[in-house]
Amino acid sequence: MIIVIDFGSQFNQLIARRVRENGVFCQVEPSDISIDRIKTLNPVGIILSGGPSSIYENDSPAMDKALFDIGIPVLGICYGMHYMVHILGGKIKAAQKKEYGFAKLDIIEELPLFKDLGSGFQCWMSHGDSAEKLPQGFVVTASTENTPIAAIANHEKKFYGLQLHPEVEHSINGSLMIKHFLFDVCQCEKNWSMKSFSDGAISQIKDAVGSKKVIMGLSGGVDSSVAATLIHKAVGKNLFCIFVDNGLLRINEKEDLEKSLTKSLDLNISFIDAKEKFLSALKGVTDPEKKRKIIGNLFIEVFETEAQKIEDADFLGQGTLYPDIIESKSAFGGPTSIIKSHHNVGGLPEKMKLKLIEPLQLLFKDEVRKLGTELGINPDLVWRQPFPGPGLAIRIMGDITGHRLEILREADAILLEEIRNAGLYRKLWQSFAVLLPVKSVGVMGDKRTFANCIAIRAVTSNDAMTADWAKLPHDLLGKISNRIINEVEHINRVVFDITSKPPGTIEWE
Ligand code: XMP
Numbered sequence: 001m002i003i004v005i006d007f008g009s010q011f012n013q014l015i016a017r018r019v020r021e022n023g024v025f026c027q028v029e030p031s032d033i034s035i036d037r038i039k040t041l042n043p044v045g046i047i048l049s050g051g052p053s054s055i056y057e058n059d060s061p062a063m064d065k066a067l068f069d070i071g072i073p074v075l076g077i078c079y080g081m082h083y084m085v086h087i088l089g090g091k092i093k094a095a096q097k098k099e100y101g102f103a104k105l106d107i108i109e110e111l112p113l114f115k116d117l118g119s120g121f122q123c124w125m126s127h128g129d130s131a132e133k134l135p136q137g138f139v140v141t142a143s144t145e146n147t148p149i150a151a152i153a154n155h156e157k158k159f160y161g162l163q164l165h166p167e168v169e170h171s172i173n174g175s176l177m178i179k180h181f182l183f184d185v186c187q188c189e190k191n192w193s194m195k196s197f198s199d200g201a202i203s204q205i206k207d208a209v210g211s212k213k214v215i216m217g218l219s220g221g222v223d224s225s226v227a228a229t230l231i232h233k234a235v236g237k238n239l240f241c242i243f244v245d246n247g248l249l250r251i252n253e254k255e256d257l258e259k260s261l262t263k264s265l266d267l268n269i270s271f272i273d274a275k276e277k278f279l280s281a282l283k284g285v286t287d288p289e290k291k292r293k294i295i296g297n298l299f300i301e302v303f304e305t306e307a308q309k310i311e312d313a314d315f316l317g318q319g320t321l322y323p324d325i326i327e328s329k330s331a332f333g334g335p336t337s338i339i340k341s342h343h344n345v346g347g348l349p350e351k352m353k354l355k356l357i358e359p360l361q362l363l364f365k366d367e368v369r370k371l372g373t374e375l376g377i378n379p380d381l382v383w384r385q386p387f388p389g390p391g392l393a394i395r396i397m398g399d400i401t402g403h404r405l406e407i408l409r410e411a412d413a414i415l416l417e418e419i420r421n422a423g424l425y426r427k428l429w430q431s432f433a434v435l436l437p438v439k440s441v442g443v444m445g446d447k448r449t450f451a452n453c454i455a456i457r458a459v460t461s462n463d464a465m466t467a468d469w470a471k472l473p474h475d476l477l478g479k480i481s482n483r484i485i486n487e488v489e490h491i492n493r494v495v496f497d498i499t500s501k502p503p504g505t506i507e508w509e
Contacts, residue, residue: 048080223319248391
């Protein structure tokens with residue numbers, strides 16, 4: 001295994017992910033980890049992460065210097081490199097010019113990290129300090145225009161340092177540098193897989209839960225379905241799921257979930273029909289934030305009422321992913337993501353004295369899909385595009401009524417059918433219809449119409465933090481528009497949203 005020492009970088013799970021992608025087990029540990037614990041874990045290499053601090057600040061993160069006497073390879077990234085230089089007797093100084101963004105990396109010594117990579121390629125820099133004097137035994141192995149000491153090595157001890165961030169996608173060849181560290185320096189074996197992750201997670205859940213009960217909300221989406229499957233494999237019938245139909249779902253949402261998950265798993269599941277409750281509370285509400293608050297609070301209320309019927313539940317299962325916690329609040333923009341992660345059923349675990357089980361919290365969406373596939377979950381479910389907790393409420397601009405929900409459901413089903421037929425469903429992060437609050441004039445069968453307008457939204461993205469509008473083929477757009485106008489009553493116009501995120505968001509509300 002490899003240990004990533006957490007010096008406070010936003011990216012340390014990304015480092016762990018890059019290691020896992022190479023089939024090597026990896027664990028992130030705090031910087032105050034003891035040397036004894038490191039020896040017990042018996043890693044074949046250590047990666048020191050970056051971090052926001054400067055090495056000379058009071059309270060800047062540090063770890064036991066004895067790390068460098070254990071005899072295992074160490075790779076320091078950014079602050080991790082500064083720490084290594086500083087603690088081993090070199091000097092770090094505040095850079096004259098902060099370097100943030102792209103830089104050209106000139107390679108001075110190719111081996112081992114830059115093997116076969118050439119020179120002069122793009123890397124991502126983000127630092128205020130840099131190395132000025134190296135400790136004994138170290139040499140400079142790469143530089144950039146602003147940073148003469150951009151990479152260092154002590155070949156004898158197998159200590160390496162990178163001022164750049166190899167873990168972010170902007171660094172061309174970054175993951176190859178990590179790969180070289182794993183296999184050429186640490187001699188790692190490629191023996192970690194989603195299967196081993198899933199076996200480990202199941203046995204951890206078993207140990208934590210014992211014979212107690214776990215309750216969890218199922219939304220019909222990938223994350224909660226994969227988390228529920230894992231938990232079910234660990235505790236079987238002691239898992240109790242609750243699916244709340246809030247009246248804001250798409251066509252066949254409940255049926256699809258029943259078909260693809262609950263049948264194959266023999267889950268305990270209560271389907272709660274709360275349509276009336278939600279729709280009457282939303283009557284006349286047009287402000288997006290108010291809609292979200294009403295839906296979030298009602299969800300908690302309904303979930304709590306149902307959960308209390310299950311006696312002796314000690315645990316709450318949730319499908320929280322790493323991007324949900326990467327930003328202190330949520331990947332989905334603050335207090336609005338009530339039905340997603342910690343904030344989904346925020347307050348519930350404490351209020352009901354429940355302990356959280358979040359088996360996916362180290363994973364990214366694509367890893368969750370791999371895990372879902374590994375667990376044998378129906379591919380239709382594994383590859384479902386994300387659907388927001390507040391559902392169609394935030395895709396109907398203005399007033400939410402039964403009639404407007406019907407219109408949107410029909411248009412959305414046509415859009416998704418055509419996207420699937422064109423073989424694009426899995427390639428798009430999301431694709432959906434939005435009902436606009438405007439009416440416009442049209443002409444159909446020689447008659448004047450004055451009817452509603454649908455917007456088509458389709459985006460590509462890796463994690464929803466940023467997104468590009470998808471360049472859908474014109475003939476596909478034409479077909480979708482034609483079908484919606486012909487088949488959905490009260491729609492006479494279709495428009496296509498060409499806004500990326502930022503400056504737009506993926507959803508319209
Ligand atoms: P935005 O609109 O902020 O959305 O670009 C980013 C991603 O988050 C989803 N989304 C939500 N998911 N509860 C959720 O579970 C929410 O309140 C929520 N709001 C947005 C959205 O569909 C997109 O994938």
